[in-house]
Amino acid sequence: MVTILSIKLKNRSGLHARPASVFVRKCKAFKSIIKVQKGDKVADAKNILQVLSLGADCGDEILIEINGEDEKIAAEEIKKLVEEELPEIDK
Amino acid sequence: MPVFKGIIASQGVSIAPLIRYIVKTVEDLDITYCEFSTREEIRLDVALEKYIELLSEIKKKAPESERELLEAYELMAQSLVDEAKDIVRSENICSELAVKRVYLKYRDSFRESGSSLIALREADLRSIASSLIKYLMGYTEGGGILDIRDKIIIAEDVTPTDMIKFAKEGVKGVVTLKGGVTSHAAIIARSNDIPYIIIPEIRLDDIKDGEIAVLDALDGLLVVKPGESELEKYMAKLTRFEELKSIxxxxxxxxxxxxxxxxxxxxxxxxxxxxxxVASSSGCDGVGLFRIEFLYMMKEKAPSEDVLYNTFIKVAEFFRDKVVVIRAPDLGADKPLPYLILKEDNPFLGLRGIRLLLEYREEIFKPFLRAFLRALRVYENLRLLLPMVTTTREVRETVELLNTLIGELRLDNKMLSSIKIGIMVETPAAALMIDKLVETGLIKFVSYGTNDLTQYTLAVDRGNVRVSYLYDELDPALLRLLEISVSKALEKGIEVEVCGEMASKIPAIPVLLGLGIRGLSVNPTQVGLVKYVISKLSVNSVKKELLSRVLSSSNNEESRRSIREYMVSIGLEELKPWL
Known part of the structure; x- marks a missing residue:
């Protein structure tokens, strides 16, 4: 099975260094293979250089594809992180 | 006494000798071949370990807000080393080249990503890769040959690690050619109170080590080899700034x-x-002027409607419930475009601003207006400002165009009357005809662009050193024109703002308030100072005791003297260095 999340980035600075670092660390905590897609670019969610290369900015739609034994819990936590915790960092 | 103007990244004033800071980066590594050994992966691990050690050293001294960034650096270094190992294994090349290759790959993809913030990360990546290479080649961080204590550093660019080192070693100020106000080096400079400005035009070759300079990171100036009177003036400013900083x-x-x-x-x-x-967290009440020319310049073609739309909604989102005034691009004159060559003998009096937009409406104006309308449908805090207006016809044609586009985009046709359209007053013609321009209907506000208005009123090109001494926003000619114009605009019951540099100049503030201006649009770093000055003034007192004196002065020296005397008389001696 594969779980796919479609999320709009709401935090002011998108996935740049600071939020990207929080995001990558979260993804690294799971065993699943996790990919992030923005437009036609795909990145390994556990590699910060690739995540930064997406240039995912505030207001952009991203797709997150999670594949592995812990994908359900991973999907839940990543969704919460991007939608709730990252916008908190702005403040 | 050369004077350079720059962008303020960290406020302050300092007077000290200059020193050039030249560092080798990964880009300077010019080897194309090197010996591969069986120990490459171990070498990479050791370099990474040393780098992480350096980060934890820095973390101890870095402000709280920077810790997460340093963690991001650690992740970046790890990913970089992981990929370098793959290359070492598959291609049998040495670690230095592998690191450089990974660096180049991501540098290019960061550039392509098109986000201005990600582009800054290019500098971070360069700093990480450079450190790794230094460790691989057996150098230690920094080198420490330069004596930088009590000096003003001037460099191509500096990394956050450089800036932390500067703070530790007691550097008095920093000037760079590259960089940005949100760079981490800038944040570190701010939290350590190191004055820092970015001057793209300066050349390192023009600077001699040891030359005394004033770094005025309150007005964004670097004055090299100041004269005695200048030096005295800045000494006073330095003292005052120290006293006023927290206020x-x-x-x-x-x-x-x-x-x-x-x-x-x-x-x-x-x-x-x-x-x-940066501005969205600077305390300002919104954006009085969003200059979008950066989207048009240095590009192969004009930006698409979607690029414009995305930019507008992003800025609208940063400010949410606060006003954001987007100025239609003011192209032409001193802003040449590669895709639009205008051969004019006198470009400042030629096809520029709204004239150019209406002439090239298909290519430039329509995509802009369509993007604006689409963004306005989502964010009601957006406003539209028209540059270089001189006639009522220009306003009417723009409104007609908006009406057509509202139809094309199938938007509610009641939308037209809800658009907050403003006129930027930059010419004496617009200043004098403001009532008639407003009577065209739909104009909700006026913004005085005092930089051009001063140039056109006084017939002075402020970039021309032979006549720039005549350029002064406090020249009574300009103040008289403003008085006539602002009172006409206020009679029409519309909002009046000033968005030129005049709005951030302390002596101009009492005069502008006295004339009836209730909106000042300033550089983000000036917000605190401008608000402080406003809080010390009384509009009624200015009207009674200052305004008529200023308006009846015979020249700018006289008007400035009146302002200075007035400010001192109401107890604002502390602001003297700005007057």
Whole structure:
């Protein structure tokens, strides 16, 4: 099975260094293979250089594809992180 | 006494000798071949370990807000080393080249990503890769040959690690050619009170080590080899700034109110998304002028409707419930475009601003207006400002065009009357005809662009050193023109703002308030100071005791003297260095 999340980035600075670092660390905590897609670019969610290369900015739609034994819990936590915790960092 | 103008990244004033800071980066590594050994992966691990050690050393001294960034650096270094190992294994090349290759790969993909903030990360990546290479080649961080204590550093660019080192070693100020106000080096400079400005035009070759300079990171100036009187002036400014610093900081987040309870909006001028992001947390009441020319210049073609739309909604989102004034691009004159060659003998009096937009409406104006309308449908805080208006026909044609586009986009046709359209007054013609321009209907506000208005009124090109001494926003000619114009605009019951540099100049503030201006759009770093000055003034007192004196002065020296005397008479000696 594969779980796919479609999320709009709401935090002011998108996935740049600071939020990207929080995001990558979260993804690294799971065993699943996790990919992030923005437009036609795909990145390994556990590699910060690739995540930064997406240039995912505030207001952009991203797709997150999670594949592995812990994908359900991973999907839940990543969704919460991007939608709730990252916008908190702005403040 | 050369004077350079730059962008303020960290406020302050300092007077000290200059020293050039030249560092080798990964880009300077010019080997194309090197011996591969079986120990490459171990070498990479050791370099990474040393780098992480350096980061934890820095973390101890870095402000709280920077810790997460340093963690991001650690992740970046790890990913970089992981990929370098793959290359070492598959291609049998040495670690230095592998690191450089990974660096180049991501540098290019960061550039292509098109986000201004990600582009800054290119500098971070360069700094990480450079450190790794230094460790691989057996050098230690920094080198430490330069004596930088009590000096003003001038460099191509500096990394956050450099900046932390500067703070530790007691550097007095920093000037760079590259960089941005949201760079981490800038944040570190701010939290360590190191004055820092970015001057793209300066050349390192023009600077000699040891030359005395004034770094005025309050007005964004570097004065090299100042004369005695200049030096004295800046000494005083330095002392005052130290005294006022904390008051200015506190004031940035308070609504500006005069002693007699007039509320003044202090807005920000911004020129790209990066500045917008900084400005959104600077305490300003919104954006009074969003210059979008950066989207048009240095590009192969004009930006698409979608690029414009995305930019507008981003800025609108940063400010949410606060006003954001987007100025239609003011192209032409001193802003040449590769895709639009205008051969004119006198470009400042030629096809520029609204004239150019209406002439090239298909290519430039329509995509802009369509993007604006689409963004306005989502964010009601957006406003539209028209540059270089001189005739009522230009306003009418723009409104007609908006009406057509509303139809094309199938938007509600009641939308037209809800658009907040403003006129930028930059010419004496617009200043004098403001009532008639407003009568065209739909004009909700006026913004005085005092830089061009001063140039056109006084017939002075401020960039021309032979006549720039004649350029002064406090020349009574300009003040008289403003008086006539602002009172006409206020009679029509519309909002009146000033968005030129005049709005951030301390001596101009009492005069502008006295004339009836209630909106000042300033550089983000000036918000606290401008609000503080407003809080010390009384509009009624200015009207009674200053305005007529200034308006009846015979020249700018006289008007400035009157202002200075007035400010001192109401107890504002502390602001003398700015007067």
């Amino acid at each position: 200015i900081r506190r004031n940035a987040f308070i609504k500006a109110t005069t002693l007699d309870n007039y509320i003044v909006d202090v807005l920000c001028n911004i020129r790209d998304l990066e500045e917008a992001r």
